[in-house]
Amino acid sequence: MGGYLARRALGALWALIGVAIVVFLILHLTGDPTSVMMPPEATKAELDAFRHEQGFDRPLVVQFGTFALAAAHGDLGLSLRHQEPAMRLALERLPATVLLAGSAFLIVLLIGVPAGVLSALRPRTWIDYTARFVALIGQSAPTYWIGLMLILLFAVRLGWVPASGIGDWRNLVLPAATLGFFSTAKLMRLTRASMLEILAADYLRTARAKGLTAIRVSLGHGLRNAWLPIVTQLGVELGTLLSGAIITETVFAWPGVGRLAVQAVFERDFPVVEAVVLLAATMFVLLNLAVDLLYAVLDPRIRYA
Amino acid sequence: MKRATALLFGAALALSASSPLAAADTTVTISQGVDADTLNPLLTTITPTFNVVQHVYERLADFGPRAGEYDARLAVSWKRVNPTTEEYKLRHGVTFSNGDPFTSADVRFSVDWIKNPANVSKQTPYVRDIDRVETPDPYTVRFVSKVPTAIPPGLQNPIFIMDAKYVQEKGNAYVGEHPIGTGPYVLREWRRDDQTVFDANPKWWGGKPKIDHVIFKPIPEAGARVAALKTGATDLITNVPPQYQIQLVGGANTKLVSTRSLRQLFIAFNTLRPGPQQNKLVRQAINYAVDVPAIVKNVLGGRGYELTTPIPPNYFGYDASVPGYKHDVAKAKALLAKAGYPDGKGIALTLNAPIGRYNRDREIAEAVAGQIQAVGIQVTVRPQEWVSYSDQLNRRGLTPMYELGWNQPSADADGVITSLFTTAAPLSCYSNPEIDRLADEARGELDVTKRKALYKRIATILNDDAAWIVLFQYEDLYATSKRLHWQPRGDEFIRAYEMSAG
């Protein structure tokens, strides 16, 4: 087990290094952001001074070396736009994203899983069909469109909640619902499918017991066996939520890491893009590691070569 | 499950602790589309950032209501000592909000700070003409330039003044988030992209401001801004798109305020690159093909002012007698034929436009393209998002036509002409040695009448040469709550100390 953990951790480290190389290359190979960062009236001398100051005129390998060394210490340079440390900017915004993703995750947990269970217990009833239809919509409609429609209905027409920004719990409702919709739908369908499989096997045996007892038995037995893929999928969905936050944050002007990333990409603010990508990659990798470990712990039958 | 909910609750509560201030004080909330990118006033050139920092920091003088007029701030008077030296007498008894006295040393420090390449300031063009700063005594400052300029360098783009001692002690990163200035407000807190809160500075030299608290709450979406105004969550919103006019004019708690902007939108020809746009007759034909009043009416809903030359009427250097191009399809076709393109056959042009950078920029480009096509010329609009657009712009790579906007807060023709029409300017895709010569002369001409005549000459040449398709100036739309009394400015600056509420 220890050996497995060590191997996975090493793999995670390699992955991070790979990510750092890739993001650096993508950003730097297509030119430097000098012309974007400087005001329109700048002369060529001023542009060159800026370029030199930032080190953009040094060979790519040297730039990467400097970047890598500093990055290993968590220093990703100053944001070109804000002139503040890039990693600090990213970390400042992280709680907002975590709050959003966390709230969406709660929705997935509190609505998605129970809905799936309910649907499995009452197959072919209107509850089942409604739930499955809503889940289908959730998995088909683009997240940002759902966000826009929710804004239209609840913020603009009804005025129940604000349309954007962070504030109190009212600001959290729409973004969390938007972000969580897709994952809730996915978990609901997965839970339902898993439960149905288990129940199909047990149904014949418990068919004679009537009423509540049967339900309780099948619920307890079914869920216990179904929960393995459900739990691991939950772990995967958390990653999806963090990733999907990018779009949701943009639609709702939520001051999180995702929105910072999009703005930075648009503004060619390299240090911030690098900081966000590395931060996100670290989180992803740790999450995947945790999910793999969870899988191994929960199901000792699965062996890893 | 319980713990997570508690955590969620706690987090939500913590967030909501950002709430309102004492009810007896007046508070005004302002919502622009973006947040300030830093609270260091000498770093960037973005107007929304200026709007935030100018509540804490001040300049020697602010642009006044009309071109060439200034309001005294940290300087009480100024005069030209010799053609290359301007002397400013500074206000006595001014202190920074941390108690440090304001002196000429702070002025020199601020200029040097911008010039220092290590600080990566984007305001370097503002102090480019200042060769050195002299401080003969604590309340006198002299800006010395290499060559005489009509507008003294200290007044072309006045810079904010920082506290030399404080900045040297604390360093740039700290100062960028903890501003200390001489202005009417002090910073209470800044939560990026959430809100910035200012409290009135009772020790301000101008007396205690009427508005006790100013909150900047950025809201990127125009629709969301309008909604926030209607619900009273904010008191002032910027950049109101025309489609919201009706609801705001008649709103229960809202009113629409507007002003003629100093910002104009134009379409330039890239005459440095090969193509039919290098032919003057083609450019003139295209100018006749475009119907600016129709665009203002249909695309801007009437909220715009047609221009006849690149120097607008609210700028120094404007001359009403310089003729522009009136919409005339027959003339356009005749010129095209004369140029060798009867009915526009043989010309295919691309009109480059940014998306979302200026109000309805793309729609305007499409409209202009449509009008040019009506005389037979093939035009394709190529919209791009701003960053790649600006990238190509700086490389003079947008060809043969591109759309751009220009705002010159000093309302002086020099800024427009030098930055957009001289050969050396990175943004200029036009080159005419006579214009270069005249522009240099006008920049240094101290006699007002002679200077005006020079700009008249420049405008006449530019129009005859059809260097641009001159379009219009915007009418900037803002909306405020009914209790707020405020007049918008053409240079887009918003100052809470010019407001009153209630």
Place this chain on the structure above:
Amino acid sequence: MATALAGAAPARDDFIAASVHAAALRRLARDPAAMLGGAIVAIVAVCAIFAPLLARVDPNAQDLTATLIPPMWIAGGSHAHVLGTDNLGRDLLARIIWGSRVSVIVGLSVVAIGATIGVTAGLLAGYRRGWVDAVIARITDVQLAFPLVLLAVAIVAVVGPGLWTVIAAIGLTSWVQYVRVVRAETMSLREREFVAAAEAAGATTARVIGRHLLPNVASAAIVLGTFEIARAIVLESSLSFLGLGVPPTTPSWGGMLADGRQYLDTAWWTALFPGLAIMIAVMGVNLLGDGLRDALDPGMRA
């Protein structure tokens, strides 16, 4: 995406495979949801192919005196514009019909590229093991560590928007999905007798993979492919929404949503209908995918 449990799919030897697929098709035909999905997909395909015939007006024809006209059934609407017009006076229905082209092209191209690369990589990794597997696994890990949306955003923002850039960017985020599934399947399959038999008969790697392994991972790949089409369509529209999609002059559903966003409360139809189009199209693909998965292997749970 969840992985298919390797043991759940019984492998078939080649000559039985054909009849299995025929049986699958029959099952598919009897599934009403899948047939609905298929019908929707067919309609979208028809729109894409016959767009010039179906749309009565030019989707790019703008009329600045007729902007933001509401749909036909609302006061102020007109019969000339069934679903209304957008902020440049372009007919919404025509643009939606033409927009299907971008979605179809992107969806199919992304799957073609992603599946080709991903399935090949998965087969090689699962069959050859050793350093080939290690390298592919490393690359996959790096790819998966990247937030996919951000990767696509970064690529397009930096290279510049365009149809093929978008396809490449989305394709790059797509191929990894196949690798996981196919690799797992291949690893379990290679222990079967028919593979050993083929190897003993002197078949080359390519032959073993092509003739014996590929048909058996095909089901998983096909099902995954349908869901990837759906994901690609949504991701393309998201990129267009952010302003990073196909050039704004090409009608695309995501781009239409981006344009309509600022008119959400004053001209809601410009945002509602393109979104509905995406949703319905993707629903169709998802239903079809569900049906395929149930038909090809009722045991799969992915």
